[in-house]
Amino acid sequence: MIKYALKCAKAHEFESWFQSAAAYEALQVGGHVTCPVCGDSGVEKLLMAPSVRPARKAGAEKASLQAPASEVEQAMAALRAQIEANSEYVGVNFVTEARKMHAGDAPERAIYGEAKPEEAKKLIEDGVPVAPLPFLPKRKAN
Structure with a gap:
């Protein structure tokens, strides 16, 4: 066209x-x-100029995407920082580690990681205290 x-x-x-x-x-x-x-x-x-979008200022958009834009985003960033500073990331081994701690086979500590929804539901049904986090691990977030 x-x-x-x-x-x-x-x-x-x-x-x-x-x-x-x-x-x-x-x-x-x-x-x-x-x-x-x-x-x-x-x-x-008639003589026409092509429709061209203006160039973005280098780095301006990147900075704005990294900085929390609202109070909610600031609170989420603070929560993430607190969890990452005071917990151990166990990745996809989360379910195994949580079960070991619950059974007394591993020392109790604060951990976070990844679990499929059905695995997390089974942990809860088995009495293992878990809660979903409102953010993705850094390796899965862009």
């Missing part, structure tokens, strides 16, 4: 979309391109 700025012989300016430059030419030669204001078929293309 291509958009052209057009002008009729009576100086009405308008824009229109065409399938291609060749399609515009074929319609123009056949007298099918007309002014939507007055119906004049004496239409010509």
Whole structure:
């Protein structure tokens, strides 16, 4: 698709979309391109600048995506920092480690990691105290 700025012989300016430059030419030669204001078929293309999005300032967007934007995001970032500072990340071994601690086969400590929903549900059913975290591990977050 291509958009052209057009002008009729009576100086009405308008824009229109065409399938291609060749399609515009074929319609123009056949007298099918007309002014939507007055119906004049004496239409010509105007000089147009291409539609270009402005460049982003280097680093500005990256900084804004990294910094918490609201109070809720700030609270989530603080919670994450507290959990990461005071707990051990056990990754995909979370279910195994939680079961070992619950059974007394491993020393009790604060851990966090990953579990499939059905595995987490089974832990809860078996009396193992777990809670979902409201964020992804850093290796899974972009």
